Amino acid sequence: MHIERDDLSRPAIHALLDEHLQSMRAWSPPESVHALDLDKLRQPGITFWSAWSDFGEAGELLGCGALKELDAKHGELKSMRTPQARRGQGAGRAILEHxxxxxxxxxxxxxxxxxxxxxxxxxxxxxxxSAGFTRCGPFGDYAEDPHSVFMTLPLASDGRP
Incomplete structure (x- = not known):
């Protein structure tokens, strides 16, 4: 598996993000869906990665995730998704660790x-x-919402969470 910075141009990414948005809309009321679409993921301050089973066009998409800069000291994890058929194989954990x-x-x-x-x-x-995140209150532009769980991870200056 390899993880690469992604420009959001490949059809496999579009399909996975569409699956992600459809699931979020099926599982949460509209006002509680905070998943980003392609245009919002392309905004400045957001970096997007994808994980692939192999290099080049032959690789299978294993998952994706994004990092949004909230300010110089605080980031937000966004758009974490693994295809249903590939769950439980470590791609989500690898993207999260990355x-x-x-x-x-x-x-x-x-x-x-x-x-x-x-x-x-x-x-x-x-x-x-399992990665050390703990529940917290709303952050950034979020408000208290019974359909949301907010979590945070303090990061150490020595490079370890």
Whole structure:
């Protein structure tokens, strides 16, 4: 598996992000869906990565994730997704670890995220908790929402969470 910075131009990425948005809309009320579409993921301050099974056009997309800069010391994890057929094989964890590493290298003191509160989001919550994220209150532009779980990870200056 390799993880690369992605320009969001490939059809496989479009399909995975479409799947992501459809799931978010199916599992949460409209006002509680905070997933970003392609245009929003292309905004300045957001870096997007994809994970592939092999290099080049023959590789299979294993997952994706993004890092949004909230300010010079705080980043937000966005658009974490693994295709249904590839879940449980380590791609999500690899992308998460990559984003934590980049956030630390950028000098962020904290990495936060918003995810859903219902049963379909439980595997994601367990992944984040296993990486050291803990629940917190709303951050950035978020407001308290019974359909959202907010989590944060303090980042150490020595390069380790």
């Amino acid at each position: 984003i934590i590493s980049v956030a630390t290298a950028r000098g962020y003191e904290r990495l936060s995220l918003e995810t859903g509160a219902t049963a379909p989001f439980a595997p994601a919550q367990r992944l984040y908790e």
